[in-house]
Amino acid sequence: xxxxxxxxxxxxxxxxxxxxxxxxxxxxxxxxxxxxxxxxxxxxxxxxxxxxxxxxxxxxxxxxxxxxxxxxxxxxxxxxxxxxxxxxxxxxxxxxxxxxxxxxxxxxxxxxx
Amino acid sequence: xxxxxxxxxxxxxxxxxxxxxxxxxxxxxxxxxxxxxxxxxxxxxxxxxxxxxxxxxxxxxxxxxxxxxxxxxxxxxxxxxxxxxxxxxxxxxxxxxxxxxxxxxxxxxxxxxx
Numbered sequence: 001x002x003x004x005x006x007x008x009x010x011x012x013x014x015x016x017x018x019x020x021x022x023x024x025x026x027x028x029x030x031x032x033x034x035x036x037x038x039x040x041x042x043x044x045x046x047x048x049x050x051x052x053x054x055x056x057x058x059x060x061x062x063x064x065x066x067x068x069x070x071x072x073x074x075x076x077x078x079x080x081x082x083x084x085x086x087x088x089x090x091x092x093x094x095x096x097x098x099x100x101x102x103x104x105x106x107x108x109x110x111x112x113x
Numbered sequence: 114x115x116x117x118x119x120x121x122x123x124x125x126x127x128x129x130x131x132x133x134x135x136x137x138x139x140x141x142x143x144x145x146x147x148x149x150x151x152x153x154x155x156x157x158x159x160x161x162x163x164x165x166x167x168x169x170x171x172x173x174x175x176x177x178x179x180x181x182x183x184x185x186x187x188x189x190x191x192x193x194x195x196x197x198x199x200x201x202x203x204x205x206x207x208x209x210x211x212x213x214x215x216x217x218x219x220x221x222x223x224x225x226x227x
Contacts, residue, residue, distance in 0.1 A: 031212045040122070042202060042219040043157070050212035059114075090156065094213050101147060102215060104156040 001026050006091050006105035013081040013112045021076040021108050023091030031094050032074035033058075033102070034066060036087040043090065049074055081112045115140040117205050119218030126193050127226050134221045136203035137185040143205040145213075146179060146186050151200045151220075160201075161188070193225045 007022045025032065030051045035043040045058030049068040063085060065077045074093075078085060091105040116139040126132050138146075144165035149157035163170045163177045163186065170177050174193075179186040190197055203218040 033215075040219060042119075042217040044217075045215070048212055050210065054211075056210075100145075100213055101159045101162065102213070104158070106156050 003027065004091055004093055004103050004105040006089075006108050008108060009106065010109050011111070013078075013110065015082060015112060017081050018077065018079050019081065020078075021089055021091075021110075022073070023075065023105055024073045025091075025093040025103070026072065027093060027103065028071070029093035029095050029103075030071070032068065033092045033094075034064075034074070034076045035090045035092065036060065037090060037107075038087050046076065046089075081110075083112045086110060086112045115143060115205055115207075115214070115216040117203060117216045117218045119203050119221060121221060122219065123222045123224070125224045125226060128193060128195060130193055132190045132193055132197070132223055132225075134188045134201055134203065134223075135185060136187070136205075136218050137183075138205035138216075139184065140205065140207065140216075141181075141184065142209075143207045143216075145206040146177070147204050147206065147215075148175075148177060148188050149202045149204065149217075151202065153199070157202060190223075193223075195225050195227050198223055198225045 004025045033048045034046040044060050047066040049055045052071045067075045089108045092102040094100045094102045119136045147162040150160045151157040174191050176189045200220045206215040
């Protein structure tokens, strides 16, 4: 099993450009998440999908949109990138229910210039 | 919402010494407390977790303690080794609205000096 796979691993965008970060998991998990990681701020939830067909805002959703394409795939889109969106983005998945481990992808390092 | 505070932000110890990282949380409904280790440039990975009905859990050189009354939990690493150098994140979690609502601490950068 590959676990959680993200693409791309690195990306440089110009301000105003758009892009989509891809995430796929092969663990048959129902719940998927997008986090951003900034120095000194830990991991902050952008959006989540509790199950296929549902998405909801997390702590820092502004400037992002998501799509739960199917049970395996959950994409994050930046419509008009801003320098404040320079960050490392992690996708994660887990089974819903109490006390379940989150499995993370390898991360996407995004720089907006 | 949940607020998780983690201290210290950086920690340096000599190889063989112990390291302790402390976290507090605010939401009494949180019932699952995982700890993640993130090596430089890598993804966070679970190293140990504890549920709210347990006060302490050990796994070889690492242990976690939970005080529900005081709403704090701690990670203890004994006999530290250079490969323990990483950033450690605590988290508080509860199941709500069909998903696992997880709030992370801000991380502790642990440096083990050989």
